[in-house]
Amino acid sequence: MTDRSERRAEPLSREQIVATAIAILDEGGADALTFRTLAARLATGSGAIYWHVADKQTLLTAATDQLVAQAIAHVNGGASPNEAIRVLALGVFDAIDAHPWVGVQLANDPWQPAVLRILEAVGAQVTALGVPKQARFNAATALLRFILGLAGQYAVGSSRFGGEMDRTTLLTEVAARWVQLDPVEHPFVRQVAAELSGHDDRQQFLAGVDLILAGIERSRRPTRDTSR
Amino acid sequence: MTDRSERRAEPLSREQIVATAIAILDEGGADALTFRTLAARLATGSGAIYWHVADKQTLLTAATDQLVAQAIAHVNGGASPNEAIRVLALGVFDAIDAHPWVGVQLANDPWQPAVLRILEAVGAQVTALGVPKQARFNAATALLRFILGLAGQYAVGSSRFGGEMDRTTLLTEVAARWVQLDPVEHPFVRQVAAELSGHDDRQQFLAGVDLILAGIERSRRPTRDTSR
DNA sequence: ACCTTTATGGAACAGCGTTCCATTCCGGCG
DNA sequence: CGCCGGAATGGAACGCTGTTCCATAAAGGT
Structure with a gap:
C-alpha cells in the first residue's frame, strides 16, 4: 500500500510458527488452524508465513513430529522390551489424548516423520524381544497399525464434536x-x-497392545494351531 | 435467470447421486469429488443435490457404507471363525485396494455405519471363537483398529500421489x-x-491379522507370562 | 555507495462447501 | 375443472479456505 511500517522487532522463525500453530490447534482443534488465524496471532500477513513454511501440510507434519518426538523421547528405560513397548504405546496414546488433532494428522499421512519415529522405536523393541529378522517387519508394523488405528479412533472426538x-x-x-x-x-x-x-x-488400548504382544510371543514359540 | 427449461426427464435420487459420487471418486480420488463436478456429471446444479443429501460428509459416509457392505456381505461361510475373520479382513483390504478413498474415509470417521458393520462382523466371529464375554470387546476392537490402521496406510497412496x-x-x-x-x-x-x-x-496384512488371532487364542489359554 | 539477498505483509485469485431463492411441476382438494 | 401448497430443481451468491503475487523494506557483501 502507501506507507509501510518498519521491519518487525522479533523476526519470524519456523520454530515460532510451529509453536503458535500447536497452540491454536490445542485451543480450537484441527479446523481452527488457518493461515489467517495463524497470521493474526503472529501479527503478520499470511504471505510472510510461506517464507518459512512450504505449505499447510508441512506445518501440520512439523507440529505432529514435534509432539510425537516429545512423547516417545523418554522410552529407553531399562525395562523389558514388552514393558518398553507398553510405555511407548501409552506415550503416543497420551499425546493423542492431550492433542486430539495429532490423531487426525497421524492417521492421514502414514509416512510422515512422526510415524517413522514410532515405527523406529517399536522396531527397536521388537528386535530386542528376539523376534527373528524376517518376522520383525510384520510384528512392528502390526503394532504400528494398531496404534495408528487408535489415532483414527480419536480423530472424531475432536473434529466431529469440536472438543466441546x-x-x-x-x-x-x-x-x-x-x-x-x-x-x-x-x-x-x-x-x-x-x-x-x-x-x-x-x-x-493397553489390552490390545498386550494381545498383539502375546501373538508375537506365541508365534516365536509355535504350538499346534487347532484353528486352521 | 429469465427462462427456465422444463423439469428433468429422470428425477434425481439419493441412490443415483451416491452411485455417481462413487464413480467420480474411483476415477479421480478423494479430491476429485466436489459438489460442482458432481452436479456437472448429473447435469444439474449444486443446490439440487442438497435436497437429497444433507452435506458432503453424509455423501461420503453413504458411499463408503455401500462399498463396505458389499465387501463383507459374503463372509458367513461355514469355515472356522479364524478363517472367517481372515476372509472378512481381506474383504475390507481388497475394497480399500480397489477404492483407496474408502481408506481415507474409514480412517477419518470411526463411528460411521461402515465401521459399525465391520465391528459387528468381527464381533460375531470373535464370539464364535469362544472368547469369554468380557474379553470380546477388547479382542474385536483390537482387530478393528488394526484394520482401520491399514485404512490409514492406504489413504496416502491415492491422496498424496493422486493415483498416478x-x-x-x-x-x-x-x-x-x-x-x-x-x-x-x-x-x-x-x-x-x-x-x-x-x-x-x-x-x-494377513500376517498381522494372524498375529492378533494368535494373541487372542493365547489369552484364552493363558500360560505364565515371562515378560512382565 | 551500490546492488543482491532475505524477509515482510497485504491484496488478489481460484476453488471449495453451503445457502438462498426464483422457478417449475405434481398431486390432492374444493 | 381450477387452484394451490409443497416437492424438487438449478443457478447465483456468500463466506471461507490455501496459495500466489508483488511492492516494499532492511541487511549484507563488495
Whole structure:
C-alpha cells in the first residue's frame, strides 16, 4: 500500500510458527488452524508465513513430529522390551489424548516423520524381544497399525464434536446410539454398547497392545494351531 | 435467470447421486469429488443435490457404507471363525485396494455405519471363537483398529500421489527414501526398507491379522507370562 | 555507495462447501 | 375443472479456505 511500517522487532522463525500453530490447534482443534488465524496471532500477513513454511501440510507434519518426538523421547528405560513397548504405546496414546488433532494428522499421512519415529522405536523393541529378522517387519508394523488405528479412533472426538464435550460424555452418547440399533443386524454392537460408556480407553488400548504382544510371543514359540 | 427449461426427464435420487459420487471418486480420488463436478456429471446444479443429501460428509459416509457392505456381505461361510475373520479382513483390504478413498474415509470417521458393520462382523466371529464375554470387546476392537490402521496406510497412496502411480512404484520410492535416513537415528527403518519394495501388502496384512488371532487364542489359554 | 539477498505483509485469485431463492411441476382438494 | 401448497430443481451468491503475487523494506557483501 502507501506507507509501510518498519521491519518487525522479533523476526519470524519456523520454530515460532510451529509453536503458535500447536497452540491454536490445542485451543480450537484441527479446523481452527488457518493461515489467517495463524497470521493474526503472529501479527503478520499470511504471505510472510510461506517464507518459512512450504505449505499447510508441512506445518501440520512439523507440529505432529514435534509432539510425537516429545512423547516417545523418554522410552529407553531399562525395562523389558514388552514393558518398553507398553510405555511407548501409552506415550503416543497420551499425546493423542492431550492433542486430539495429532490423531487426525497421524492417521492421514502414514509416512510422515512422526510415524517413522514410532515405527523406529517399536522396531527397536521388537528386535530386542528376539523376534527373528524376517518376522520383525510384520510384528512392528502390526503394532504400528494398531496404534495408528487408535489415532483414527480419536480423530472424531475432536473434529466431529469440536472438543466441546469430554471423552466420557462422548462415549455415553455413542453407546446410547448403539443400543438403539437393530438387534437383528447388530447384535454384537448392541451387546457391547453397555461396556462402552463405563470403560477406560487407556486400559482397552493397553489390552490390545498386550494381545498383539502375546501373538508375537506365541508365534516365536509355535504350538499346534487347532484353528486352521 | 429469465427462462427456465422444463423439469428433468429422470428425477434425481439419493441412490443415483451416491452411485455417481462413487464413480467420480474411483476415477479421480478423494479430491476429485466436489459438489460442482458432481452436479456437472448429473447435469444439474449444486443446490439440487442438497435436497437429497444433507452435506458432503453424509455423501461420503453413504458411499463408503455401500462399498463396505458389499465387501463383507459374503463372509458367513461355514469355515472356522479364524478363517472367517481372515476372509472378512481381506474383504475390507481388497475394497480399500480397489477404492483407496474408502481408506481415507474409514480412517477419518470411526463411528460411521461402515465401521459399525465391520465391528459387528468381527464381533460375531470373535464370539464364535469362544472368547469369554468380557474379553470380546477388547479382542474385536483390537482387530478393528488394526484394520482401520491399514485404512490409514492406504489413504496416502491415492491422496498424496493422486493415483498416478501404482502401489509397487510407490513402495519402491518410499523404500528409496528410507535407505537414505540417518543410520544412527533410524537403524530399524533403514534395515527394513529392503523388504518394503519387494513385499506383498496383502500377505503382510494377513500376517498381522494372524498375529492378533494368535494373541487372542493365547489369552484364552493363558500360560505364565515371562515378560512382565 | 551500490546492488543482491532475505524477509515482510497485504491484496488478489481460484476453488471449495453451503445457502438462498426464483422457478417449475405434481398431486390432492374444493 | 381450477387452484394451490409443497416437492424438487438449478443457478447465483456468500463466506471461507490455501496459495500466489508483488511492492516494499532492511541487511549484507563488495
